Amino acid sequence: CERKGRAAVGDGLPPVLKIGVYMPMTGDTATFGTSSMGGIRLATEQRNAAGGIRGSRIELILEDDRGQPEEAKTVVTRLVTREKVIAVLGEVGSARSIVAASVCQQKRVPMLTPSSTNEKVTRKGDFIFRVCFIDPFQGEAAAKFAVQDLKLRRAAIITDVKNDYSVGLTKSFRESFTRLGGTVVIEKNYQAGDASFNAQLTGIREAGVDFIYAPGYYGDVGQIIKQARELGIRVPFIGGDGWDSPDLWRGGKEALDGCFITNHYSVDNPDPRVQAFIAAYRQRYGDTPDALAALAYDGAQVLYAAIERANSTDGEKIRDALAATRDFPGVTGTISLDANRNAVKPAVILELRDGSYHYRTTIHPSSDQ
Numbered sequence: 255c256e257r258k259g260r261a262a263v264g265d266g267l268p269p270v271l272k273i274g275v276y277m278p279m280t281g282d283t284a285t286f287g288t289s290s291m292g293g294i295r296l297a298t299e300q301r302n303a304a305g306g307i308r309g310s311r312i313e314l315i316l317e318d319d320r321g322q323p324e325e326a327k328t329v330v331t332r333l334v335t336r337e338k339v340i341a342v343l344g345e346v347g348s349a350r351s352i353v354a355a356s357v358c359q360q361k362r363v364p365m366l367t368p369s370s371t372n373e374k375v376t377r378k379g380d381f382i383f384r385v386c387f388i389d390p391f392q393g394e395a396a397a398k399f400a401v402q403d404l405k406l407r408r409a410a411i412i413t414d415v416k417n418d419y420s421v422g423l424t425k426s427f428r429e430s431f432t433r434l435g436g437t438v439v440i441e442k443n444y445q446a447g448d449a450s451f452n453a454q455l456t457g458i459r460e461a462g463v464d465f466i467y468a469p470g471y472y473g474d475v476g477q478i479i480k481q482a483r484e485l486g487i488r489v490p491f492i493g494g495d496g497w498d499s500p501d502l503w504r505g506g507k508e509a510l511d512g513c514f515i516t517n518h519y520s521v522d523n524p525d526p527r528v529q530a531f532i533a534a535y536r537q538r539y540g541d542t543p544d545a546l547a548a549l550a551y552d553g554a555q556v557l558y559a560a561i562e563r564a565n566s567t568d569g570e571k572i573r574d575a576l577a578a579t580r581d582f583p584g585v586t587g588t589i590s591l592d593a594n595r596n597a598v599k600p601a602v603i604l605e606l607r608d609g610s611y612h613y614r615t616t617i618h619p620s621s622d623q
């Protein structure tokens with residue numbers, strides 16, 4: 255809704271608003287960066303075409319952190335100190351966001367991550383926000399679905415031990431699954447980039463489980479599942495949002511048939527707002543937006559709406575406006591930020607079949623969360 259006495263060009267804002275973005279544009283999780291930039295660019299172009307923010311034009315300054323936490327720290331420091339951006343969007347991978355959040359908090363520049371789900375990210379301080387749910391909920395959603403919908407009781411878990419996201423999801427899944435009556439029979443570890451998962455998978459095969467929880471990123475998970483099928487393991491894998499990439503299917507589509515993931519959004523959602531976004535994205539890029547693109551689209555809009563309300567480039571004013579975000583109508587759901595600067599939203603369960611994702615069900619956060 256329009257505020258009274260709409261401001262003339264500029265108002266409290268300079269003609270150009272510099273927004274810093276850091277993403278993994280290259281490296282092991284490059285599709286995360288590409289998709290996120292698709293969403294951020296679309297939101298920004300639409301907003302600029304509609305007059306920008308109170309007449310001021312948004313300019314994006316993008317840095318590639320190559321998916322490396324140390325590089326994220328370097329590039330975000332540059333965005334904040336040299337480019338003097340008024341706010342920062344990024345990253346996807348939680349390990350990168352955690353490191354960069356420390357920089358933004360210290361420099362008192364608001365940072366909004368569209369998609370980093372690890373709890374530690376927004377704990378870095380009051381300048382750090384996200385528009386996605388957090389992993390204590392995501393792990394619980396996977397456990398609930400396995401026990402209540404699939405009626406599976408015996409789980410193996412395979413974790414990327416150096417990845418905050420994977421470790422956090424394993425913890426929350428294990429706790430919830432056990433509380434719901436399931437048994438974690440065996441747990442194995444790997445490190446991103448490993449070539450062979452033979453030892454871990456052989457152990458899991460001998461243990462005889464109903465399914466395997468694999469909260470990792472798409473590159474490794476694609477390989478793990480491919481190798482599991484080669485070893486004769488037929489049980490489903492269940493994973494998280496980190497599987498969401500067009501490159502997940504590289505090891506072959508059939509290996510993934512009957513697997514499930516928790517995620518933030520489904521292209522099957524008939525909501526007109528969601529379908530309008532998908533149509534606009536397809537028209538712009540010739541591609542269907544994944545969850546990263548959708549979250550980034552929402553994240554950019556939430557930030558721009560906050561800057562508009564703040565009517566200022568001052569970090570504290572933008573922070574306060576972001577913190578006041580309530581009932582923002584996103585394509586990934588309605589976004590209200592809680593006292594910990596996290597969004598509280600449902601998760602969707604997607605089934606993998608024939609090389610694509612199919613909506614299965616929605617898991618809502620319980621009221622005690």
Ligand code: PHE
Pocket residue numbers: 286346347348349369370371372419495496497498545546
């Ligand atoms: N939630 C993941 C993380 O924190 C990132 C991610 C989000 C990946 C959505 C894919 C889709 O590391």
